[in-house]
Amino acid sequence: MTQPSNPGGKGEDPLAALQAVIAREKQAFIDAKDGRKKIGYLCNYAPQELFNAAGVRHVRLFKGGDTDVVSIGERFTQSVFCDFTKACLGSFSGNDPLYKALDRVYAAxxxxxxxxxxxxxNQFVPVKLLSLPKLRALQSSRDFFHEEFIDLRKDLEKLTGNKITDEAIQENIVLYNKLRHILKKISELRKRANPPITGAEYLDLVTGFYYIDPKLALPLYEDLYAKLAAKESALTGERPLRLMMAGSVVADGDRRMLDILEGELGSRVVVEAHCTGVRPFLHSLRENGDPLRALSDGYLDQAPCAKMRPLSDSSESAGRLAQEYSVDGIIYVYLKFCICYGVGTKEFMTHFQKIGIPALEVSSDYSESDHGQIKTRVEAFIEMLNERKDNLDEQYIGA
Ligand code: SF4
Structure with a gap:
């Protein structure tokens, strides 16, 4: 594994330096020939602590955004699959070197x-599917998920030939708690009136959580936090419009909506209620008691995605985040044919309305064909938010 570089050393852009480390680590994953197994996982409900305790190299499989790769994946699917899953299949079938390097895939x-x-x-690489209970408040769900983790532990032991000790799991719980905590703290810098990073930059830096060895990643993020926290945050000119992005997964490589919101329309995404932004870093795991139990409970208790029931848990959790980060509006984006967030739209939009935060629902895929149409709708929404913000600011000044 590569050694820590110096992201953010004097005169160096700390975010660009982190991206260089991420690119290097991805290549190191592909090139490694030291006998350590390489695994990929789909979804945040797969426990990185257990993978790391097993001594495997591990990456999240969440590349997306490229329509050529989607077309390759489409050969295996009906058109009714979301573009994220088509891109995943396209990466396997199209021989993406990262996906080609894998010995096994774990899918929740x-x-x-x-x-x-x-x-x-499974046609390309053996897959183990982890069952995920929906009714997480039930004791039977918690016991079931614990059993799934026991089974997963055995599967990893068989794959590697190594025993996974309780001590190794415990050590990784502590390590990943620290990592989540620092990523949450970096995100919280965006609570400032003038955030030191954009929403696109936050998503880009978060990819390191899924690609970099955690022991290497922790000091890099601590250093990055110190540098961003020290950045001058005084506001000159008008305060930017603050937005939350909620909804389906935003793949590594899919920045279409962020390009419109931040690049073309000048607003700022300051928080995310989706699974590749800050949401996976809101919780921390118990550091005492049976470590495998702490792991299964902790993963069920994370800020819920729309798969969990009741669905109001997810919409309320998203609403709390929006309030905590004082957003002016919410962009709820779901991938076409997304069976979790597409069907859940009404629940989310009704809740956002109830708490008084304007929200716009957009359904999208990775093609550019609807760019103009989406931009027009988003632009009208941003215009309305700006008028609303100016009125509120005026009222505040006059108070
Ligand atoms: S939750 Fe939605 S976006 Fe995610 S894989 Fe399922 S259908 Fe696709």
């Missing part, structure tokens, strides 16, 4: 599309 049954897709991935 986050939705039925992922389940079907994992059966197709």
């Amino acid at each position: 049954h986050s939705c039925n599309t992922i389940k079907r897709v994992s059966e197709i991935i």
